[in-house]
Amino acid sequence: MTDTESRLRDYLDTKAATVPTTAQGPGLLTDTSPRRPLWPILATAASVAAVLALTVTVLTHLGPDKPTPASPPAPRMEGLPFTIIDPQGKGTLHDGDRTVKRPADVSSISARVGDGWIASYDKDATYGLAILKADGTYRPIGPVWADSPVVSPDGKQIAMVVRDKRGDDSGRLAVFDVATGAQVTAVELPKYRTSLSGWNSTGIWIDSHDFGPPWKQELRVWQPGAPAAQEVPVGKGFSSVTTRADTATVVVTQETGDGHCYRAGSLQDGRLKIEREHCNRQVEAAYPVVSTDGRSMLNSSAKLIIDIPSGKTTKLQLPEPIIVWPKPVFENATKVQVVTQAKGNDANKQSLYRCDVTTGACKLLRTEKKGYQIVLALP
The missing domain is CATH 1.10.12 (Lyase 2-enoyl-coa Hydratase; Chain  A, domain 2)
Structure with a gap:
């Protein structure tokens, strides 16, 4: 020394x-209780x-050596990640100026997380979840037989459904730390088919369906650390739920016999308080998409933007039908990216558009060859 x-x-x-040993620090900014003078x-x-x-x-x-300056924080990337999949199933991820060849045993890429992307893999007779890195390698996160990943609002954790074995309906909801891979908390799930539909300020949304008698359809929300998930009452015909990390808005869909209704609201006193309902007889499969501010939802089948506070609708100016699954993704409050599929002579030809929800105007970003797929991921 x-x-x-x-x-x-x-x-x-x-x-x-x-x-003094009795001295207290300044505490949180919101703490207004009297304390000893801090000066x-x-x-x-x-x-x-x-x-x-x-x-x-x-x-x-x-000495002659100078300290190495700290690296600046990584800037928030604009746009959305997306994967181009060729007819042989080989995929290439595009995210800003980064291009990554998808490993052969990686089947899907769903969202940015940390310095990479959350992906699903199927290898050596097992499947699970992993963090794909920019160099094309990946590291598994969570145990095998895990699926249905959703990323926490702060991007630091991943929730997933962990099955007991391949193809099993039973399992638990487990949360893992992105940086360390350690399990943070877990809770048991219903003993029938369950998937996770999003994680926002209200909690992690759980969609459960029993595809045989008695044909149960249940919606739950769980705050990590709570002893059990809270069941949220939904009417008969409940089919799906969607949300975004940035907003408390939730959209549930319900079958009406001749179509679907989109019902947008938020959880209040254990029940969904519905702010806007939009029904469409022509919808065969309803997978609504919610904007980052929770004020808009997209009816992909009808190419229709619904403003939740006012009920105003805006038609997206697109020449081809929108592919409803995998779902379109909102970049921000006013821009949504959609993948369309041509018909006729150009059947199976997909295009990527960015649309303005306030005007309905859409800009073509790219068109792929026949047989190629474009799959969007969450930012």
Whole structure:
């Protein structure tokens, strides 16, 4: 230890000894409870900071080597990730200026997470979830037989359904830390087919269906750490639920006998308070899409944007039908990307568009050859 470092250590030890053991730190910004005056502690901290700054300057000039500057935070990427899949099933991920060949045993890529993307793999007679890296490799996250991943609103955790074995309906909902891969918490799920439909401020939304008598259709929401998921009452004919991490808005769909109704609202006092209902007789399969601010939803089959507060509708100006699954994805509050599929002579030819929900105008981003698929992922 150098003389300078010794003096710094002695100085910090001396100052630390002058702080009373009953002193409290400033706490959270929202904490308004009375406390002891903080200025003596803050003044001490300022003095220490000044000494540290001076010492770092001295130490920096003791030798010829200069400290490596910290790397700037990664900028938030614009646009959406998407995968182009050729007729042989080989995929290439595109995300901004990054292009990644999808490994042969990776079957789908669903969302950005950390410095990579959450993906599904099927390898050596097992399947599960993994983080795909920019160099084309991946690391599994969670145990085998896991599926239905959703990313937490802060992007730091992934929830998934972990089955007991391949093809099993039973299992548990487990949450894993993206950085370490460690399990954070878990809860048991109903003993019939269950998938996760999103994770927002309300919690993780769980969609359960029993495809045999008694034909149960149930909706639940779970706040990680709670002892059990809360069942949310839904009417007869419930078929799907969707949300986005950025908003508390939830859209459920219900079959009406001659079509589907989209019902948008939020959870209040354990029940869905519906703000807007939109029904369409021509919809055969309803997979609604919600904007990042929760104010708009897309009826893909009808190419229709519904403004949830006002009920105003806007028709998207597209020459071909929208592919309803995999679903379109909102980039932000006003822009949604959709994949369309041509008919007639150009059948099986897919195109990617970016549409403005306020005007209905759509811009063509790319068109693929016949037999190629475009699959969007969440940002």
